Amino acid sequence: MITTVAIRGFRSLRELVLPLGRVTLVTGANGVGKSSLYRALGLLTGAAGGTLVGSLAQQGGLGSVLWAGPETISQAMRDGEVPVQGKARRVKPVSLGLGFVTDDIGYLVDVGLPTPSDTMFVHDPEIKREVIFGGQALRPATTLVRRKGPIVDARQDRWERVTSNLAPQLSMLSEIAEPSLYPELQAARQEVRSWRFYDAFRTDPASPARGLHVNTWTPVLAPDGSDLAAAVQTILESSFGEVLGRAVDEAFPRGRVMVESSGTRLELLFQQHGLLRPLASEELSDGTLRFLLLAAALLSPRPPRLLVLNEPETSLHPEMIPALTRLVADASRRTQVLVVSHSTALVAGLRDLLGDELEHHELLKDTGETLVAGQGVFDRPIWDWGSR
Template sequence: MLRSLLPTGAKDMIITLAVSGYRSLCDIVLPLSRLTVITGANGTGKSSLYRSLRLLGDIAQGRAIASLAKEGGLTSTLWAGPEQLSRAMKAGEGAITGTQRSKRVGLKLGFASNDYGYAVDLGLPSVVSAFAHDPEIKTESVWAGEYLRRNNVFAERRGPGVRIRSDNGAWDQVKTTLPPFDSMMTHAADPRSAPELLDLRDRMRGWRFYDQLRTDRDAPARKQQVGTRTPVLAGDGADMAAAVQTIFEIGDQQAFHRMVADAFPDSTVEVRVRDGIFTLHMRQRGLLRPLSTAELSDGTLRYLLLVAALMTPRPPSLMVLNEPETSLHPNLIAPLARLISHTSQNTQIVVVSHNQALADALHGDDTLTHRLEKDTGETVVCEAEPVGWAWPKR
């Protein structure tokens, strides 16, 4: 029954992202494309939008509470402005003051693909505890299709209870005592009773985020490493040599070399292996010997790390890059854009960057650019068209 509700098309591509009550993101709904660029000046909310996507991925991993704790707990991440910003407040004609709240305080995150949609509502603890900064998951909902409707929800959680819609359309109660700090994505997904929920969870667990590719002098990528088959580059780039060798053996080696040569003409990359220890070297025109990663500049190493990440032989459904242009010379922006555009043919990519040259270079029929601005402390999207979205009720 559920399969009949699913539209055809690129089912695993996220087409809508929704965030409410997170830092400067008071209430924002964005359409996403095969390649989406989030840009804007410093302090406009780009990092918050990146973190909200990462929080959604952490929920599927069972790490959302720990991730929020690193940011100071739920109360430190909630929208700090008034519940309603009047027209006079926005125009600077009146003082910005709080009023008695009419809605429950919470952080809401959600997304929709062509086949599935998911939303979660995180709120303040309902009982006194030493873990007062840990949020509680109040509601979760998974539905078929792009928009949440009354008749297309097939899994929902309210408080400690989780119910799944069976093939005959009836609701089956599968959990009654789910702790408020656990998600139904990690505790109710079952190959027999909830295969769609399991499919969505595994998809979210496969999302990749790169924002900490280190290039400093002590960066792990500059050191020799014991190598094992590595189809997915680590978040800090520690296993770059093994990841590149894996691309050479089971990935698109020719495309990898083309992307390197596009940025560094007449240069090649090779991996040397001795007694299980992997080292990456770069041959450059005019030099009598190849340079090891310990000798490369920060920008050169970072570009090679991005090639290793993006040319993965195991592409995910979603890859998110936060400020990928860091440390890169302006001459590398155009090759980076071509690298990202090439990868977006097989993987949905979201790029978060304040670099205007990169944003301008990333263009095409499948590219969507959102420019963020601040309006009275609230992040807004310039010239954004309204996108339909409904949150599950508590």
């Protein structure tokens, strides 16, 4: 299980270290940084897929996503006693840091600005440093693999050089794939590659989830829901079919979801109580379609190590929230779940179902910085970014 995620220098997340539980719920008002947390976790998966630097470039380069406030914020600044201002010169290098810790292994990546050169790609960020470590905190004795600039070393009986020419745009997670020699790299890569994100499914008339889908076994719903019918049929034929049926019945009393085959295509149908014929997917309301998409994501026969949902309550009628809550709680028996939400009903429902097993964090903003409500210096998990 992932026990901690850490983000430094990304938008309003100047320095955020967040403990995770089997189910973690993140709430807060608009604009406090919930979406930034969601996007930062997505960037971490980009390291394993070789898209981290490209994703940052698409967002306008490192300068567009970096923390825009002062390097340090004094209490006098927070209290309004003195103006919010930066120092004449930075003490530390410009850095975007991302990291996580599981029960067994930790990983961090430090992204910075390129050194001046004659290239035109001066806005492309560079990976300056990466570290894989054992245990819950980075220490010299727990360091297993380290990368500084183009050089990667791994600890065997002694430190051994893995490569000395790794491109600054590429992560060692995506480029070094020799599991027998470097099992720590393999473990970190498999961890982040298994994370799954679902954010703002489209439910408009042109949504990819509406219409016919290719008839093929689909244990994992696509991020945009474009294979919903195939994913639902896969669930119906699995041991989770009864769970899906109960969830649909709870959300839509006496309703039933089904799939029909038309040659190489599948069509999603929904039988609503009182109607003489089932509704096709293009006839479904936005809320109904969204609930089915969320159910397909949560009941995947091939669950990820971490499932992240961003504002799943969007477009759902309040009466559907209890069914969604039970789906999240049920999914937590098979995978770790992180939910970013505005819904007080979802908070209350998960607290009733999970009790102390629920890790609930409320985010707030102070002097432009995202903070965890009630988290003091000694309350947050141990985290050390190390140095370049």
